[in-house]
Amino acid sequence: MANSTKASKARTKKGRKSTRDKRPFWSPMFWLTTIIRLLMRPLAFKIYFVLATVLTAYIIYLDAAITSSFEGKKWQLPARVYARPLEVFEGLAISANEFEQELKDLGYRRGSSTRAGSYYRKGNQITLHSRGHTFWDGVEAPQQAHVVFSNNELTQLRELNNSALPLLRLEPMEIGAIYPNHREDRVLVNIQEVPPLLVAALIAVEDHRFYDHNGISPSGIARAAVQNLKSGSVVQGGSTLTQQLVKNYYLTRTRSLSRKVTEALMSLLLEYHYDKEAILQAYLNEVYLGQAGDRGIHGFGLASLHYFNRPLAELSIDRLALLIAVVRGPTYYDPWRHPERAIDRRNRILDILVTRELLDVSDAQWAKAEPLNLGKQSRSHYVFPAYIDLVKRQLREVYQNSDLTSNGLKIYTSFDPRIQRHAEQAMIQGLRKRDDKKLQAAVVVTQPETGEVLAVVGGRQPRYSGFNRALDAKRSIGSVVKPMVYLAALSQPEQYNLATIIDDSPITIETNGKEWTPRNYDRKNHGEVPLITAMAKSYNQAAARLGDQVGVAAVAGVMHQLGFEREVNQVPSLFIGATQLTPFEVTGMYQTIAANGYHTPLKAIRAVLDSDNLPLKRFQYRLEQGVQPDAIHLIQRAMIQVGRDGSARSARQKLGNDFIFAGKTGTSNAQRDSWFAGFTGDVLAVVWLGHDDNSPTQYTGASGALPVWTQLMQSASRRPFSPLVPENIRYHWIDLVTGRPSKESCFSASEIPFIKGSHPQGAKSCSSPH
């Protein structure tokens, strides 16, 4: 103190001469000069006066600091990202197990359905009590409902009184958050909504004279000192809740006497300005209660989700006691790392509650018998890094980074945890079967009509947030480009239809003095084949010849119409896919084909709400007719043939003959890239496999990516593709060997769509016996 007095003297002397009489009385310098004048008085008075003044100034400073911390501190709330809410209705394709998994992911308790966030299951019937949620289009109230399942379908949805319930929307699962740099995370709670036992227990254990003291408790400090002396170590802190709150505002590890004095002064000031309720409320949201990676868990709201994966209001007595136990030392009593310590401390807290008559002995007994009942550690954070990456990128087109990390935005996405799980499993299984540790993978899954992105896998380790291959790996697409080549031709119905004969003999194309000679994968020439067969069997020579006829600009044009935005390198090798696209870009083009030529940008975000639940931005569903539906219908039929009799027929055996899908395999030069892009009636997926260093693999599109795609569809898709038939389309029987009109009974006959008037004429015959 003496030192600081000297220092302030020195400062004030310095400042005197220059500013003396110009200062108005409200200026700090005015007061300083006044002090200096007073310093001319006798010594004892001087010392007393200086000390008093410095202390007053210091208190004024502390007062300003603590009140601004308390009031001005708008908690920086990270943006939270939510999965799609499960819409529950009769006819929903979901099994009882999958439904139960959904409830478990949301932290529902199994056993009864009496409280929000719980359910009861008996065989194929589940009774649940939803929590309710505020969505961008209104509030979904908590609801008790009874659901019945049969054969992977939800067949009945009723209220508990058996009245009809057409639709129930569960709350969405949180799948991540976007944090500010210092990574303090919290979920704000209002003291009115906090279980009264938690508040009572907090006061009983940490500061039982909370309502009596003025911020500091001399008797508490004395008692703690005695306890600590007795045991020889720090077993009890003398801090009041107010002091702890102050400490949390200025978290440092130093334990000096001057810090203690500062804390005590600030506590007194806080108590002077604010009532106990306000201080408690701040404490409940501020106190540090744990660590998840580099993310600090602050406040009881988030701690409840962090430790138990359920909201504070739903915690049982033993869980509440554990949270109180953790207050004293989140690291020391970390229930995951030191379960025994945590249980001991929890049980001691339960004893204190009995002593203070806040809990019955019998309740305390069963609570003490409970295990720690922890949820899965860090369940929901950054476990889907590739998808969150996409969400962030789409958000950055609209928001500043600071909005995302501090304003508590709620971001609703179309992420489907069930589909994501299936996509990851399909990929992991596919890679496991292939003995190639370097082999990487990417998967993008969307809803084929709406273009909403359901799942993204960015690499062989889906939990690892490294290079996001789904969005960033630009790779040669191989034959995945062919639907665009054929679409360019089919868009000229006067010249091309699915039965048009294409020559698959060797071809050399010359551009700018350079010759290009593509070869078929099987190194054979297939002669004259109908267009649909050339496409289904992925003949390169036929595709190159057709591409050369329609022109490379037309093919690039189709790619743009389908939604591809970057420039296309217009060289003939484009016809067999010597162009680099990301899996996400390929998905965008296939999306337009699946949606009958309507282009809609792929989107992950449905809506954004601010912290008061007001909608900030709706990401509207928009569509534009990209390619005429007639030509699209023809290419869809050719892509179905890929799975019937073409390069993807192995998938047909797995999915079943009736489960129609449309797609295309792709293999780049020397098998550096293995692709399959395709869709069913309810799922569109693009799968890519390859090496990061672009070295050759052992896999073609059919042997690498296709099995992953098929596995994904087997578990995730419930609806075969059923193409829309535009008004201008007529079906005719055609022999797929000759491309000529055929009888229905011919062996290689198929009923094929034609744009009205464009079908081949002539007598019906069979190329081979029936």
Add this chain to the structure above:
Amino acid sequence: MIRYIERAAVLISMLMLITACGSVPTLDVEPSVSDDTAVNVDSEDTGLRLPPRETNLQTKKSASAVDQLLVQAQSAIADESLGKASALVERAIRLAPQDARAYFSLAQVRYRQDQKGQAQSLAQKARALVVDDNALLAAIVQFQKGIMY
């Protein structure tokens, strides 16, 4: 004139919704695509006859949920809460992405939001999705004419 057509379209679609509500009893189970009706095609067979596109199974089953949302959307339209109407209809589209009525409703919302291009595209999509429903088709055609003039 445009207003008249627009109102007629809304009225017709409301009527259709109401009739749809009444005509979807929960026990109306349609024949499932079961094994006995499926033709076992061996892998050599290249032929395929696509099944005629019926009112989609999913669409039919989710009808009452979609109805509820579309009715709510219509009343939001009537209250001029177009943002809410849009959100409700988009929700309906997510439940039944091949339900023509939902796209038609969204076309109506976009029209009122002064997004005529989107209204036209959505109506066109709705029209393509109509299966065996002449009244709905007629209403969409009327609506499209209304936008053009």
